[in-house]
Amino acid sequence: xxxxxxxxxIVGIGLSDYPKAPRLDALGHHAQAxxxxxxxxxxxxxxxxxxxxxxxxxxxxxxxxxxxxxFGIDHRYVDGTMTGGSSFEFHVQxxxxxxxxxxCETVLISYGSDQLSRMGRRLxxxxxxxxxxxxxxxxxxEAPYGNSxxxxxxxxxxxxMHEFGTTSEQLAEIAVGVREFAGxxxxxxxxxxxxVQDVVNSRMIADPLHKLDCCVISDGGGALILTTAExxxxxxxxxxxxxxxxxxxxxxxISQMPxxxxxxxxRCGPVAFARAGLTPADVDTIQFYDSFTITVLLLxxxxxxxxxxxGGPFVAEGHLRRGGDLPLNTDGGGLSSSHPGxxxxxxxxxxxxQLRGSAGEAQVPDCQVALAxxxxxxxxxxxxxxxxxxxx
Amino acid sequence: MSxxxxxxxxxxxxxxxxxxxVSSMFWxxxxxxxxxxxxxxxxxxxxxxxxxxxxxxxxxxxxEEVSGQGTVxxxxxxxxxxxxxxxxxxxxxxAIVELAEGPRMMGGLTGVAVEDVHVGxxxxxxxxEAEEGVGVPMWRPAA
Numbered sequence: 001x002x003x004x005x006x007x008x009x010i011v012g013i014g015l016s017d018y019p020k021a022p023r024l025d026a027l028g029h030h031a032q033a034x035x036x037x038x039x040x041x042x043x044x045x046x047x048x049x050x051x052x053x054x055x056x057x058x059x060x061x062x063x064x065x066x067x068x069x070x071f072g073i074d075h076r077y078v079d080g081t082m083t084g085g086s087s088f089e090f091h092v093q094x095x096x097x098x099x100x101x102x103x104c105e106t107v108l109i110s111y112g113s114d115q116l117s118r119m120g121r122r123l124x125x126x127x128x129x130x131x132x133x134x135x136x137x138x139x140x141x142e143a144p145y146g147n148s149x150x151x152x153x154x155x156x157x158x159x160x161m162h163e164f165g166t167t168s169e170q171l172a173e174i175a176v177g178v179r180e181f182a183g184x185x186x187x188x189x190x191x192x193x194x195x196v197q198d199v200v201n202s203r204m205i206a207d208p209l210h211k212l213d214c215c216v217i218s219d220g221g222g223a224l225i226l227t228t229a230e231x232x233x234x235x236x237x238x239x240x241x242x243x244x245x246x247x248x249x250x251x252x253x254i255s256q257m258p259x260x261x262x263x264x265x266x267r268c269g270p271v272a273f274a275r276a277g278l279t280p281a282d283v284d285t286i287q288f289y290d291s292f293t294i295t296v297l298l299l300x301x302x303x304x305x306x307x308x309x310x311g312g313p314f315v316a317e318g319h320l321r322r323g324g325d326l327p328l329n330t331d332g333g334g335l336s337s338s339h340p341g342x343x344x345x346x347x348x349x350x351x352x353x354q355l356r357g358s359a360g361e362a363q364v365p366d367c368q369v370a371l372a373x374x375x376x377x378x379x380x381x382x383x384x385x386x387x388x389x390x391x392x
Numbered sequence: 393m394s395x396x397x398x399x400x401x402x403x404x405x406x407x408x409x410x411x412x413x414v415s416s417m418f419w420x421x422x423x424x425x426x427x428x429x430x431x432x433x434x435x436x437x438x439x440x441x442x443x444x445x446x447x448x449x450x451x452x453x454x455x456e457e458v459s460g461q462g463t464v465x466x467x468x469x470x471x472x473x474x475x476x477x478x479x480x481x482x483x484x485x486x487a488i489v490e491l492a493e494g495p496r497m498m499g500g501l502t503g504v505a506v507e508d509v510h511v512g513x514x515x516x517x518x519x520x521e522a523e524e525g526v527g528v529p530m531w532r533p534a535a
Contacts, residue, residue, distance in 0.1 A: 126475035131405045140409035141441040144528045145500045146470060146478040147486040154468035155488060162466070162511040207469040207506075255441075255488060255498040260466050 004230040007391065008096035009239035011225055011232050012041025013349045018220030018338040019189040022117045026057035027070065029112025029221030029340075034071060037223035042236045043106060048225070050077035050104035052095055054087035056113055056342050067110065077104040084376025085289055086247070088224075088344035089383025093245035095226050105227060112221030113340035121217045123341060124150045125205060138253050150214055150292070152254035152378040154206040157294040159260035161208060163309065168208055170312035171293040172199035174328070175212050175335045177321040178290060182332025184322075184361040189216045190336045199293075213293040215334035215343075222345040224352075229391065240355045243369070243392050244275035247383035254378040261309070264382040265302025265373065272384040273304070276392065278369065280305045283386075285354050285364045286326055287347035289375040290333040296320075299373050303384065322362070330354060330362040344374035348385060355389045395425030396460040396529070397518045404522035405477040411526065417455060418442050422519050422527030429495050431456045440495035460517035461534065462489040465496055469506045485509050489531055503532035 014036030016029040024032065030053075038045055051073050055063040064080040067073075077098045081090045088109055095107040115123060122128070125148045129135060135143035160166045176196055182188035199212040232239035248264035248271075251257045273279055280303060288299050297311040305326065306314035320328035329335070331350045334343050351370035353359045359367075373384045411419045418441075421428045429440045430453035437448035438456070446453045467487040473479055485501040487509070499517075501509060514534035519527040 122474050125470075126473035126478060128475070129407050130475055131407060131477040133407045134410035135407050136410040136412065138441055140411075140415060142498050143407040144409065144522070145486045145498055146406060146473055146475070146481070146484065147468070147498065148470055148473050150472075151468040151470050151486055155466045155486075158468060158511065159466040203471075204469075205472050207471070209468075255496065260488070 005228060006100050006102065007229040008099040008226055008242040009229050009232045010242065010352050010387065011227055011235045011237050011239055012037040012043060013352050014040055014223040015349060016112060016221035018187055018340070019216065019218035020116055021219045024219065025114050026062050026112045029114065029219065030062060030067060030110045033110050033112060033221040033223035034108070037225050040237065041225045043225050047106045048073050048108045049075055050095065050098060050107035051075045052079040052091040052107065052109045054082045054111065054342060055080065056111065062112060073108065083247070083249070083381035083383065085291065085342045085344045086374030086376035086381050086383040087342055088348060089245065089372060089374040089385050090247045092242060092348065092385045093247055093383065096242045096245055099226060099228055105231060107226040108223060109345065110221070110223040111342060111345045113342070114219050115341045116217050116219045123217050124148060124214060142253060142255055147254070148206055150209055151206040153292040153294055154209045155254060156260045156298065156379055157208050160294065160297070163261055164312065166297070166312035168200045169196050170316050171213055171297065172196040173315045174290070174293040174296045174320065175199050178329045178333040178335045180322050181330045181362055182336035185332045185337055188332035188337035189218055209292055209294070215291050215339040216336065218338040218340050220338045220340040222349050224345065224348060238356055240352045241388045241390070241392055243278065243386040243388045244272045245383070245385040246271035246275065247381065249381045252377050252380050257379065261298070263298050263302045263375065263379050265299050265384065268382055268384050269303035272386055276386045278386060282369050283326065283371045284367045285330060285351070285370045286328050287351045287370060287372045288328060289343060289347065289373065290329055290335045291339070291375065295375050295379065296328065298379060299375060299382070302382070303373060327364050330359055330364065344376070344383070347372040347374060351387050355387055393457050393459060396427050398423065398425045398521060398527060399518065400521045402520050404520060408522050409526065414442050414444050419526045422529055423521050423525050425519060427458050427460050427517055427529060428455045429458050429491065429493060430454065438494045440497050458491055458493045461492040462515055464501070464509065464511055464513040464515060465490040466511055467501065467509055487531060489515055497529070499529055499531045501531045
């Protein structure tokens, strides 16, 4: 008897309301995303026997074991890997391995956040650690100095400019291209076209990053359902194949970053491509974590789309634009559409939309291979997932 | 090793470290004008921040006093921060300082106009006693 085909596939995607959903809390986003991914996939909730989540709401509100209880999922496999925004790329790596191994048959990954409605726009520039507070653990060596989340990425941008002559205008090109796609997404937070000059003339938040080099803060959530190619035959959506997934970490706290111009993408990228038998030239669209413009630039270099140090000239050539050969963040990305705190799941959802051919006006023609790459923490944990339309 | 200057009696309104069994040595030495990193008696690795293990080989590291001389490896100028007291101190510089002895540490950089800070700038440490027995290293341009 032939062995069942246990190749891992994504068979369902769901997004909760974004960018602002004042009537939903974090659990509400998870729940809405669950209902929408069930409707999209045709999977019965009772068939879900694996759950992965990163929490994020704090105080055990939506940790994976809590979500399994809340959703009523009798799991045989559970994983709460939390690498920041890239958590969901790591989850796909783990879910794919679990499906291949037969630890479970149908996996749900979900995320929900009411970041904007609950916290306002303080995620990037303070408001969490207040003066007089005693800070424990490794962050005690940074907390007295008042760095911000934006400031951490700014340190990488500054160093890249110093070593390679990268300019603010080159970084701005990334935000401008993503904004063009946001114009095609009716839900995107900011949709008006903008120029490189708009970006470099926007207010400086943490030198050298301007306001428009930074992602938005929003509400939002998402969910994915994965199963085996065997089971996907009975489901309505065309299966999207997980060709490979790889992750790596260089540091967690920014002061420990070994090389401010090199992320863990240069370690996990080659692994992901080798395991899929592909090269960067085979990728039709990239869905990259665009917490900041510099994030995208460093991921491009680390993953081998251009040489180290050449990210600035590379992006200025327009590859990432609509109609370019490597369209970036076709939903408007974190820079213009939504960023509820940990955006990695949206990268995977948009990659699936593109590979299904259901991305509407933003559709990349003949999209066969998509790369979702998340960056979590402070350029700390990078997860790369190659997805394909055809069975590997 | 000449001691790092210590400023006492300054009202410290910023967040504070919570000294733990390893870090308490660092903070208390700093309050006396001694800046410490760690080195490994087995493999020679130097590291900061201080840990109970060497990141190179896992051995228990030893303390090493350093000169307080360094260069700016990279930096940012913070122009927006909602948290008190930083919101009232804008703009200010946060730097990653590469110590003459090798390891890097984050620190505040003062005594220079924010627009004059640059990568490679030589800096020297000073310490602000934030509370009794807790010295927080800061940096200013080298004399």
